[in-house]
Amino acid sequence: MTSVKKIVVLKGDYIGPEIMTAGLSVLDAATRNEAFSYELIDAPFGGDGIDRAGDPLPQSTIDVSKQADAVLLSAIGGPKWDNAPRRPEQGLLEIRSKLNLFANIRPTKVTQAQIDRSPLKPQYVENTDFVIVRELTSGAYFGKPRKLEAHQAIDTMYYSEEEVTRIMHQGFKMAQKRNKHVTIVDKSNVLATSKFWRKIANEVGKSYPDVTIDYYYVDAMTMAIMSKPATFDVVIIPNLFGDILSDEAAQITGSIGQIPSMSVGESGPNLYEPIHGSAPDIAGQGIANPISMVNTVAMMLTESFDEKKIADKITAAVDYIIENHYVTPDMGGKMTTDEVTQKMVDYIKKYE
Amino acid sequence: MTSVKKIVVLKGDYIGPEIMTAGLSVLDAATRNEAFSYELIDAPFGGDGIDRAGDPLPQSTIDVSKQADAVLLSAIGGPKWDNAPRRPEQGLLEIRSKLNLFANIRPTKVTQAQIDRSPLKPQYVENTDFVIVRELTSGAYFGKPRKLEAHQAIDTMYYSEEEVTRIMHQGFKMAQKRNKHVTIVDKSNVLATSKFWRKIANEVGKSYPDVTIDYYYVDAMTMAIMSKPATFDVVIIPNLFGDILSDEAAQITGSIGQIPSMSVGESGPNLYEPIHGSAPDIAGQGIANPISMVNTVAMMLTESFDEKKIADKITAAVDYIIENHYVTPDMGGKMTTDEVTQKMVDYIKKYE
Numbered sequence A, B: 001m002t003s004v005k006k007i008v009v010l011k012g013d014y015i016g017p018e019i020m021t022a023g024l025s026v027l028d029a030a031t032r033n034e035a036f037s038y039e040l041i042d043a044p045f046g047g048d049g050i051d052r053a054g055d056p057l058p059q060s061t062i063d064v065s066k067q068a069d070a071v072l073l074s075a076i077g078g079p080k081w082d083n084a085p086r087r088p089e090q091g092l093l094e095i096r097s098k099l100n101l102f103a104n105i106r107p108t109k110v111t112q113a114q115i116d117r118s119p120l121k122p123q124y125v126e127n128t129d130f131v132i133v134r135e136l137t138s139g140a141y142f143g144k145p146r147k148l149e150a151h152q153a154i155d156t157m158y159y160s161e162e163e164v165t166r167i168m169h170q171g172f173k174m175a176q177k178r179n180k181h182v183t184i185v186d187k188s189n190v191l192a193t194s195k196f197w198r199k200i201a202n203e204v205g206k207s208y209p210d211v212t213i214d215y216y217y218v219d220a221m222t223m224a225i226m227s228k229p230a231t232f233d234v235v236i237i238p239n240l241f242g243d244i245l246s247d248e249a250a251q252i253t254g255s256i257g258q259i260p261s262m263s264v265g266e267s268g269p270n271l272y273e274p275i276h277g278s279a280p281d282i283a284g285q286g287i288a289n290p291i292s293m294v295n296t297v298a299m300m301l302t303e304s305f306d307e308k309k310i311a312d313k314i315t316a317a318v319d320y321i322i323e324n325h326y327v328t329p330d331m332g333g334k335m336t337t338d339e340v341t342q343k344m345v346d347y348i349k350k351y352e
């Protein structure tokens, strides 16, 4: 007998719940005739956490997430909570830390169908298929001291040997399953933490003789992401630089409304989320693009539950709506979130 | 009688001296029949400083630079000095600091002639014309403590009120002379120094009621630089983020081999330099693109010496060689550095 998988649902803010609903409808359709059963556990988080439970990350949400098989998160934050004592983003940083999700994995892939949507000329972007492995629970995001005073402010970038070593192994292992090439990004001509990063990369790299390595300064890497993205395979990058460059990488696909991500730790559940924000400007209009959330659900099925076959149905439904141009306004279409979702659900039912 | 302007020449490493020679030839040609006289003072710096004087920034170079009317620098650094006790880059950080050059100004402009060279589709990049104002003597580059230990490493991001205030005034003043729009870049949803940055931006902005302001998180800004670069005018950005995003901005022009920059302080000489690196891979082959250095010379003439007319001759010469495709291999041409330079010199002589 298969066990019932527990999926914690953090439904998000602004367009967050709109696309979460879409993602869950598609999950429901795709699993209907499958021997995969799951339970959805709603928990307050982000702005919704502040509204429903007084904090962006209530203790109960941490507890239930730790017990879960996967955590599914939609976009959070927005102006409503700008002056909250603890903002929604604070909850996001904390859940990463509390679940020890030290690696954030973001695929950057440009399919033939997407090529026209890229702001880059086709010859630059074609064949792009790399993965960013961003360190997620240390670096400038968590270093102490952090001080905001009347006349000065301080942040601390910090890395321990253990933190850098484990993210390197994560990245090198992924490379072994892919095209066996790793790119290390840092600013080691200036920063001590970056010199440290590069030194450990070099050491860890020796245990992976089948993987080739190159090194980029972060500034040069912003250029390379645009001028030769197809040359990368696995990019291992510190937290702050990873935040910046993974958005640049998303932009070259021209499809930020489509990209999922996952955050992983040594044990415990992974966390899955679309990479884009909560888009307060279009919330409530029913026109948010559900594709990112649907792809996030597919990523969860593959990576946490090894349900590649179910994930493939979902991916096929996404391809189908894109090919037939059943898409929301951000992709040049005229459909609502619900209409697009219904098209995917119908496709999956027919496909079976 | 006009005084003789003192220009300190820091000739650079690898392709550095090759393009410096080109820049100085063009300067010589353009000033030949003008009431502008100058003296060139060669000083050791960077890798060349290590080789000739045992340090990337000898005290004598600081002294002579402080007395100068302008400092002209070519690209520095490279593998030869990777294991030097103080690397060439250290000299660069220090000269910025010692001359108190707190603002680095980088124009990002895409002319009609350049549009084809951009990796971006024309509709994204046309009409792009903005300036990045990067804080240059504080932030993550200079904060203490900085520690590289066996099992951990630390850097400190630091900003004082005075440091942020003066760079804001610099940027807002530039905006007043341009299109009266300022974009503030930070990561204020996470970093204390960024919250501080944004708060002061907001306060200083009140003294410039004719200038509109918008705010971007640095990750979102990497996307906007690609998707709507024409909407920016003056971008004010902290040191580390400025390093990263100014290279991205350079890349959208497709012409990093052409872009000059200047670093300015409250008093004392400005420092002018091309934005690209010393390109060890093509050094010694005589094929380095001299345009960046030539444009750097033109920028110096305009900004430090108010010699717009002479600068215009140089800019016209640059336009001429590009239009006629008298360019180096990186721009799809077949000419050497010397040949391209000679074409500019000949053009200037004829033009007069």
Ligand SMILES: CC(C)[C@H](C(=O)O)[C@@H](O)C(=O)O
Pocket: A089, A092, A093, A243, B189, B190, B219
């Ligand atoms: C919302 C913000 C705190 C977050 C980050 O900076 O990590 C986001 O930009 C991301 O990349 O997931």
Ligand SMILES: CC(C)[C@H](C(=O)O)[C@@H](O)C(=O)O
Pocket: A189, A190, A219, B089, B092, B093, B243
């Ligand atoms: C060479 C390096 C130290 C320097 C910097 O990071 O500031 C360079 O990248 C630049 O932008 O001028």
